[in-house]
Amino acid sequence: MARFINPFTDVGFKRIFGQAIHKELLIDFLNDLLVGEKRITDITFLDKELLPDFSGDRGVIYDIYCTNEDGEQFIVEMQNREQTFFRERALYYLSQAIARQGERGAEWKFNLKAVYGIFFMNFHLSHSPGKFRTDIVLSDRDTNEVFSDKLRFIFLQLPCFTKEEDECQTDFERWIYVLKNMETFQRLPFKARKSVFEKLEQIVDIASLSKEDRMKYDESIKVYRDHLAVLDFAKQEGLELGMRQGRAEGMAKGIAEGIEQGMAKGIEQGKNEGEMNERLKNARRMKTKGYPIDDIADITGLSTEEINSL
Structure with a gap:
């Protein structure tokens, strides 16, 4: 530990x-x-x-x-x-x-x-x-x-x-x-x-750390690790999508272009969607536990409007 x-x-x-x-x-x-x-x-x-x-x-x-x-x-x-x-x-x-x-x-x-x-x-x-x-x-x-x-x-x-x-x-x-x-x-x-x-x-x-600070830190480290997991998943999805496109368009050209385009698209879409979903899920959980809105915004990066709408 x-x-x-x-x-x-x-x-x-x-x-x-x-x-x-x-x-x-x-x-x-x-x-x-x-x-x-x-x-x-x-x-x-x-x-x-x-x-x-x-x-x-x-x-x-x-x-x-x-x-x-x-x-x-x-x-x-x-x-x-x-x-x-x-x-x-x-x-x-x-x-x-x-x-x-x-x-x-x-x-x-x-x-x-x-x-x-x-x-x-x-x-x-x-x-x-x-x-x-x-x-x-x-x-x-x-x-x-x-x-x-x-x-x-x-x-x-x-x-x-x-x-x-x-x-x-x-x-x-x-x-x-x-x-x-x-x-x-x-x-x-x-x-x-x-x-x-x-x-x-x-x-x-x-x-x-105080009990309150430890709770905030534990939530923050979860958000950080969730981000890393989402990023790894997005990279893998992008790679697989690129390979599929590459095989469809031809091995020589597809490996060069398909992987690059697929990775870029997959990483961007997967990262954005996955990160936002994780941030909303974490914010919803913290809101349920009674965290102040400002603390939730600091930890998750969401706006107060987004948090209040949960």
């Missing part, structure tokens, strides 16, 4: 990085992420939900949204599944945070504060170079000179991080190693080197 929580679940990720009472963990991680660029001494958590300005517009709910002592904003997201427009979603999230800065009154003169988006991805991002960390800035295409430092994207493809404990050379790499392997540990490494991991070990120990 695992001793520590799975940080890739919604509840696990927010327990580590989303609690004001333990904000030193997020501060330490951000400083290691941006080492040599800036030094954050304090952060303030902001409202994770930005309501739309007009009826019919789309609101935004962040995993973690905070600002530092200089007014710079940080959006930290954990994503376990790829989306068709994942890059555009990241751009929309950061753009909303930029645009909201214009609400500070008539005397505001576009003196923007920087917005950083840090996206943990527990999958391989399609059409990417396949490296662990990708930093995106606004720069001149020819000279690479930075045009503006007010918008920054940092994408972390966790499957691309393959270092072992003795291969981690920086504190940032140690953070990633611990997060990626946390559920397999009986004790956290690097505690003698970095005291923050001593604090982290206390927070992520499953035995330290």
Whole structure:
């Protein structure tokens, strides 16, 4: 049985990085992420939900949204599944945070504060170079000179991080190693080197969870595992559909085209339908048990309207 929580679940990720009472963990991680660029001494958590300005517009709910002592904003997201427009979603999230800065009154003169988006991805991002960390800035295409430092994207493809404990050379790499392997540990490494991991070990120990928090975590881990099962099933269905189409259209052409088309269609349809059904089933069960609507929305990713209609 695992001793520590799975940080890739919604509840696990927010327990580590989303609690004001333990904000030193997020501060330490951000400083290691941006080492040599800036030094954050304090952060303030902001409202994770930005309501739309007009009826019919789309609101935004962040995993973690905070600002530092200089007014710079940080959006930290954990994503376990790829989306068709994942890059555009990241751009929309950061753009909303930029645009909201214009609400500070008539005397505001576009003196923007920087917005950083840090996206943990527990999958391989399609059409990417396949490296662990990708930093995106606004720069001149020819000279690479930075045009503006007010918008920054940092994408972390966790499957691309393959270092072992003795291969981690920086504190940032140690953070990633611990997060990626946390559920397999009986004790956290690097505690003698970095005291923050001593604090982290206390927070992520499953035995330290209250009864209520343990119920939320158990539900969250079920949603996470259901997602993995649905994804595996969708991949298999896509493969079988591709093979059937391939045999019908001809072995040579079918294997090349049928598998690719079948997998894409099967994965997309199976994943979307299966995930939504599981999320609705989990939400219905939590609602029956009396969970608050906001907690159900946090764990399942459903909107309050969808939950209220169950």
